[in-house]
Amino acid sequence: MQEFEPKIVAFVCNWCTYAGADLTGTSRIKYSANVKIIRFPCTGRIDFMILMKAFENGADGIIVSGCHPNDCHYSTGNFHARRRWIVLRNLLNFAGIETDRIQFSWVSAAEGFKWADVVNNTVAAIKEIGPYENYRKIAVSTLFNEEGASNE
Amino acid sequence: MSRIGVFVCHCGENISATVDCEKVARISGELKGVEFSADYKYMCSDPGQTMLKDAIREHKLDGVVVAACSPRMHEPTFRNACAEAGLNPYLCEMSNIREHCSWVHPKSDLTTDKAESLVRVMVEKVKKNKALNSIKVPVTRTALVIGGGVAGIQAALDIANCGHKVVMVEKLPSIGGHMSQLSETFPTLDCSQCILTPRMVEVAQHPNITLYTYAEVESVDGFIGNFKVKVRKKSKSLDEHLCTGCGLCTTKCPQKKIPNEFERGLGFRPAIYVPFPQAVPNKPVIDRENCTYYIKGKCKVCEIVCPTKAIRFDQEDEIVEVDCGAIVLATGFDVLKPDFFPEYGYGKYKDVIDGLQFERLASASGPTQGMIRRPSDGEIPKKIVFVACAGSRDPAKGIEYCSKICCMYTAKHAMLYKHKVHDGTPYVFYMDIRAGGKNYEEFVRRAIVEDETHYVRGRVSTIYEKNGKLIVKGVDTLMGAQPVEIEADMVVLATAGVANKGSEELAQTVHVSYDAHKFFAEAHPKLKPVETNTAGIFLAGACQAPKDIPESVAAASGAAVKVAALFSNDLLTREPLIAVVNRQAPPVYSSCVGCFLCQSVCPYQAIEREEIKNRNGEVIRTLAKVNEGLCQGCGTCVALCRTKAIDIYGYSNQQVYSEIMALLND
Numbered sequence A: 001m002q003e004f005e006p007k008i009v010a011f012v013c014n015w016c017t018y019a020g021a022d023l024t025g026t027s028r029i030k031y032s033a034n035v036k037i038i039r040f041p042c043t044g045r046i047d048f049m050i051l052m053k054a055f056e057n058g059a060d061g062i063i064v065s066g067c068h069p070n071d072c073h074y075s076t077g078n079f080h081a082r083r084r085w086i087v088l089r090n091l092l093n094f095a096g097i098e099t100d101r102i103q104f105s106w107v108s109a110a111e112g113f114k115w116a117d118v119v120n121n122t123v124a125a126i127k128e129i130g131p132y133e134n135y136r137k138i139a140v141s142t143l144f145n146e147e148g149a150s151n152e
Numbered sequence B: 001m002s003r004i005g006v007f008v009c010h011c012g013e014n015i016s017a018t019v020d021c022e023k024v025a026r027i028s029g030e031l032k033g034v035e036f037s038a039d040y041k042y043m044c045s046d047p048g049q050t051m052l053k054d055a056i057r058e059h060k061l062d063g064v065v066v067a068a069c070s071p072r073m074h075e076p077t078f079r080n081a082c083a084e085a086g087l088n089p090y091l092c093e094m095s096n097i098r099e100h101c102s103w104v105h106p107k108s109d110l111t112t113d114k115a116e117s118l119v120r121v122m123v124e125k126v127k128k129n130k131a132l133n134s135i136k137v138p139v140t141r142t143a144l145v146i147g148g149g150v151a152g153i154q155a156a157l158d159i160a161n162c163g164h165k166v167v168m169v170e171k172l173p174s175i176g177g178h179m180s181q182l183s184e185t186f187p188t189l190d191c192s193q194c195i196l197t198p199r200m201v202e203v204a205q206h207p208n209i210t211l212y213t214y215a216e217v218e219s220v221d222g223f224i225g226n227f228k229v230k231v232r233k234k235s236k237s238l239d240e241h242l243c244t245g246c247g248l249c250t251t252k253c254p255q256k257k258i259p260n261e262f263e264r265g266l267g268f269r270p271a272i273y274v275p276f277p278q279a280v281p282n283k284p285v286i287d288r289e290n291c292t293y294y295i296k297g298k299c300k301v302c303e304i305v306c307p308t309k310a311i312r313f314d315q316e317d318e319i320v321e322v323d324c325g326a327i328v329l330a331t332g333f334d335v336l337k338p339d340f341f342p343e344y345g346y347g348k349y350k351d352v353i354d355g356l357q358f359e360r361l362a363s364a365s366g367p368t369q370g371m372i373r374r375p376s377d378g379e380i381p382k383k384i385v386f387v388a389c390a391g392s393r394d395p396a397k398g399i400e401y402c403s404k405i406c407c408m409y410t411a412k413h414a415m416l417y418k419h420k421v422h423d424g425t426p427y428v429f430y431m432d433i434r435a436g437g438k439n440y441e442e443f444v445r446r447a448i449v450e451d452e453t454h455y456v457r458g459r460v461s462t463i464y465e466k467n468g469k470l471i472v473k474g475v476d477t478l479m480g481a482q483p484v485e486i487e488a489d490m491v492v493l494a495t496a497g498v499a500n501k502g503s504e505e506l507a508q509t510v511h512v513s514y515d516a517h518k519f520f521a522e523a524h525p526k527l528k529p530v531e532t533n534t535a536g537i538f539l540a541g542a543c544q545a546p547k548d549i550p551e552s553v554a555a556a557s558g559a560a561v562k563v564a565a566l567f568s569n570d571l572l573t574r575e576p577l578i579a580v581v582n583r584q585a586p587p588v589y590s591s592c593v594g595c596f597l598c599q600s601v602c603p604y605q606a607i608e609r610e611e612i613k614n615r616n617g618e619v620i621r622t623l624a625k626v627n628e629g630l631c632q633g634c635g636t637c638v639a640l641c642r643t644k645a646i647d648i649y650g651y652s653n654q655q656v657y658s659e660i661m662a663l664l665n666d
Ligand SMILES: Cc1cc2nc3c(=O)[nH]c(=O)nc-3n(C[C@H](O)[C@H](O)[C@H](O)COP(=O)(O)OP(=O)(O)OC[C@H]3O[C@@H](n4cnc5c(N)ncnc54)[C@H](O)[C@@H]3O)c2cc1C
Pocket: B146, B147, B148, B149, B150, B151, B152, B169, B170, B171, B172, B174, B175, B176, B177, B178, B179, B182, B184, B185, B186, B187, B215, B216, B217, B330, B331, B332, B333, B334, B335, B355, B356, B359, B405, B409, B412, B500, B506, B540, B541, B542, B543, B547, B548, B549, B550, B552
């Protein structure tokens, strides 16, 4: 049987983690190719809908990563993200989604090694939990896809 | 139907070694909406950019994706190229297939697949991009300098001499900082006051500089080019315009036994005082905590004796608002507090002092008129021990770093001591001698060779008092860790330089980041040493890390140039990637319901209220509106808006959803 290769999307902020991931590259540190990054100005921009959209579209896992507390380029965005995550975690629990599918971390622009670790650890964790089918099965995905495209 | 161009860069072999760039270009060319695709050895080179521009014109492209290095590197390059070819620059996006792909994965189909999907993501995003125009904001050509030490003074004078206005805010009653407390300075042994005082006076008299002493920054709003700062001028209990600085009040004040901060407790001052004779401004303040009138309700001797009737007991703090375009942080440093060294008896034995106290003893204007006399009994110490690295380079105490200035000032202290006490013997306990700098090593050599200072390599473990002597116990590691014991008359600790108390709060007030030791953080350790991560705010001097005077001054001039460059244009150009509230035709107006949750989370106060009125002028709706000048584009409001009425250019919901779908549905 072919090994399960999880699809993981990373939502990161431009100032810390995106730059940290750039440093991972510049330092030629290798990590798993399962994770692909989408850049945001700040983790404060990342709302529930974005996370849910990722699950709907078949993500097995999500990484949300930004600046360390007090390091936010916009002062407080990462605190909003953290607060939101605390609320969301309960919601995920309630909905029966494993909270470990979303990894929340702080990676600064100087932490190239840490980014590689975050990626590799998340991939390992998601491989352990297995593929995520539930949301897709409900088949709302296609429905939402169309809506997402025509909406706004 | 879109007409998007995809350009895949090999980056020499940096990308093509692990990614099949030709294949990425070919596959991308087949994507819906892609009109043109190509790969090229170096997209950022002149021919590469020319190819991009030609393709835009020839194929009438309405969107561009460059798959190359990090957008943090070359996004401006390619956006400019697009603009030159007549395409709105914000219709260009980059896929990061180097740092996030070719450099972190081995050569394989998987790596090429990942590169393809990163391109696909951006193709889908760019379809939703909007043509945007950069925002121009006016620049207020006034700089705020916080801190009036030698760094702040240098920055203020440099900026003022470029013809710009400067407002300087100093917490203490006088500017001058630590340098005004120093006796003579390494590596030349020139008198600190003599070189600093003229510059302090220049600040006070400069037509472009407004000086607020005894004042602190209360709040900072706004952004680069347009900061709004509130400064609290603490009450000096004095009408500064009337005061002539005659000093009569300070001699008549009945409170005479207040420990003098400037002398680091080695002398006393009255409650109405000028911190030191050369203070700028040379006018007194009343220290209300120690003033008899404020404590007991009567006295007012100073008011009675004042020939110009300048004393104001009822004066209140004043808040002044300063509009400025740039801020220079120059709040300096502090030294470790006594309670840090129970083993050295600092704070317990009077004759264990710190380096700054030694500076005051050695200073001709100090409490002993420059005679080295020990604090306990005023005797001249014949044997003196200097302890370097007191607190520094000691991870166990939480300070891993080297304080950098103390090796040098310890050598200076040993020399000054020997110049004043010819028959005295100075010892220095040290870990390493760090004397990197022009003429620094030679200076330390002089202390060792000419002034016969005994350098003992090793840490001091304990200091205690016995029969009126201070017993200093340590080891000499160059003699095979032999225990050493010296009976000293006085001990001087070269205490670690640390961040100011309150630096964290100040950083948060001003919105800059700070490091693990609470020193302010530079934007880049090598290439942006005087910038912070917040545009328009710069660093000068020892508030960034312990620095000596030459370094502090150099940094200050560096910061001043950055400010002058910022002030060289009338208008500042800013990226238009900011939030926007949707507007629709009446009677809907907008999906904004006016809850103003966005306003409560905006770190920049960029959300305004817009009233929609009917024909009779009655307000029928109140909607959120984004102030383009203030919004910095963090997007926190977007995440919070429950009706999705507010969105952000460059990272809109549509763009993000398109990216997610493209990324996951291959
Ligand atoms: C014992 C000793 C001896 C030294 N000898 C030498 C020497 O011989 N040669 C040499 O090159 N260097 C020497 N130094 C180093 C020298 O003191 C520093 O390099 C220099 O003082 C740094 O200047 P600065 O302006 O950055 O900071 P500071 O001198 O610390 O000045 C900072 C100023 O900012 C003010 N401030 C602080 N917080 C605020 C606030 N929140 N709001 C407004 N204002 C604020 C302070 O009151 C102060 O006036 C010595 C240092 C020590 C401790």
